[in-house]
Amino acid sequence: MPFDFKGKHVTVAGLGVSGVPAAKVLHGLGARVTVVNDGDDERARAQAADLEALGVTVRLGDGATLPEGTELIVTAPGxxxxxxxxxxxxxxxxxxxxxxxxxxxxxxxxxAPWLAVTGTNGKTTTVQMLASILKAAGLRTAAVGNIGVSLLDAVTGDEEYDVLAVELSSYQLHWAPSLRAHSATVLNLAPDHLDWHGSMEAYAADKGRIYEGNRVACVYNVADKATEDLVREADVEEGCRAVGFTLGSPAPSQLGVVDGILVDRAFVEDRQKNAQELAEVSDVNPPAPHNIANALAAAGLARAFGVSAAAVRDGLRAFTPDAHRIAHVADVAGVAYVDDSKATNTHAAEASLAAYESIVWVAGGLAKGATFDELVTGAAKRLRGAVLIGADRALIREALARHAPEVPVVDLDRTDTGAMLQAVQEAQRLARPGDTVLLAPACASMDMFTNYNKRGDAFAEAVRELGA
Structure with a gap:
């Protein structure tokens, strides 16, 4: 590594889930560590006291000034x-x-080499699927990075790994110029965090960093040309291959779906003529189109690492998705209620809406600068009705009026947490047997709830009250 940390003055920018461990690791390596933090609240003061007891200097309420003598900054990704x-x-x-x-x-x-995953949506699910597949192959692994075990703990701890399944956000990739993964994937690209990156081009470029220096495979989404473009632009090691995944029949050097079977035409002998069966679509939980795409991406990375087809199948069967990700809550009077509170942007909501035929859509929250015309246009034929909540619900209401004027809309002029019960009750009124009431907000939750988990919990509790 370029730095001998002993005696070096390193400034850590930000406390929290990444800053505190970084400060402790650097201090343990003999660096003179100063932590700077914008906030000066009770939690920050408690974290500061913990670090100061070790001999780390902490400056609260002053994250703008560069400490004198700083030789390196290690920043929180945000x-x-x-x-x-x-x-x-x-x-x-x-x-x-x-x-x-x-x-x-x-x-x-x-x-251990890194198998790395990024994308606007689906990162966590794909990394968890990948870790499940790697474990099914008998490999020592963990889901790390923007999820689960911290990367610093994984690389500095006593636990030994054969390979790591690594989730990386665009923020993390921006600040990781030396990263060189064994293989990596960009699942998809859609406008998100543009206030942070400044433009869609800058956002895409930071996502594309994940392909730099890949040794074996750059896995891309055939249906999202921008991800393939990032592969073409990447400077990879000689012999590294571009491998696509598709929900259709795969061409050579792709993974795809044929007659309800996930198949591999990339990591087989004579891929012009041969294909390897990996799993059935029914082995993917849930078998929604966007989740099948996640499974194919995870399978592609695992196969790049030499994992058998049987382990792909067994790992997908063993995988259970996290809460609030297109999770079936209950059936009430012939209507299915599904919680996809994790759909916090239009791209995620689009994938969720595409999974069902007849939907009463519960949506709204903080739009984060998003527009909804394209989302509504694509989903219009599937909508039985819509119930809108949250601060920016008018943006969705106006898009529905423009592109789906025949769809009945209930606009709840409320942003209190109790609005969710009324939303579910209104959705029940609009629904017919065979419909799906789908919470896919396409917005962030913080106008009404602490996070998307609390929003999903409120939806599930309201559904349980319906069936009581």
Whole structure:
């Protein structure tokens, strides 16, 4: 690694889930660590006291000033690149790493390779599927990165791994210039976090960093040309292959679906003529189209690592998705109620809406600058009705009026948490036997709920009250 940390002055930008472990690791390596943090609340003060007891310097309420003598900054991934601290670092020639970059640089020579996943939607599910497949193959692994075990713990701890399934956000990739994965995938690309990145082009470029230096396979989404373009632009190791995944019949060097079977035409002998059966669509939980795509991406990365077809099947069968991801809550009077509170943007909601034939849609929240015309146009024929909640519900209501004027809409002028019970009751009134009442908000939750988990919990509780 380029830094001998002993005696070096390292500034850690931000407390929290990444900053505190980074400060502790760097202190343990002999660095002189200063932590700077914008906030100065009770939680930050408690974290500061913990670090100061170790001998780490902490400056609360001052995240803008570059501490004198700083030789390296390690930043929390969410800190925007245009912050004054980073401008000062650039002018002083001080490098800036994220916690992922730090973890990459701290790997031992015999460290486990990384199979890396990013994308606008589906990252967590795909990484969990991948870890399940790798475990089914008998490999020592963990889901790490933006999920589960922290990367710093994984690379500096005593646990030994054969391979790591790594979820990486666009923020993390922005601050990880040296990352070189064994194989990687960009699942999809849609506008998100543009306030942070500044433009769609910058967002895509940061996602594309995941392909840089790949050794074996760059796995891309055939249905999303932007992901293939990122592969073409990447500087990879000689012999690294582009491998596509598709919900249709796969061409050579692709994974896809044939007659309800997930098949591999990439990691087989004579892929022009042969295909390997991996699993059945029914082995994917839930078997919604976007989740089958996640399974194919996970299978592609696992196959790139040499995992058998049987392990792909067994790993997918063993996988259970996290809560609030297109989760069936209950059937009440012949109507299915499904919680996809994790659909916090239009791209995720589009995938969720495509999974059902006749839908009463519960939507709304904080739009984060999104527009809804394309989403409504694509879903219009599937909508039995819509119930809108949240601060920016008018944006969805107006899109429905423009593109689906025949769809009945209930606009609840409420942003209190109790609005969810009324929303579910209104959805029940609109629904008919055979319909699906689908919570796929296409918006963030913080106008009404602490997070999307609380929003999904409120939906599930309201459904249970219907069936009581």
């Amino acid at each position: 800190w925007k690149p245009d912050k004054p601290l980073f401008t000062a670092a650039h002018e002083a020639g001080v490098p800036v790493w994220g916690d992922v970059e730090l973890a990459w640089r701290l790997r031992r020579p015999d460290a």
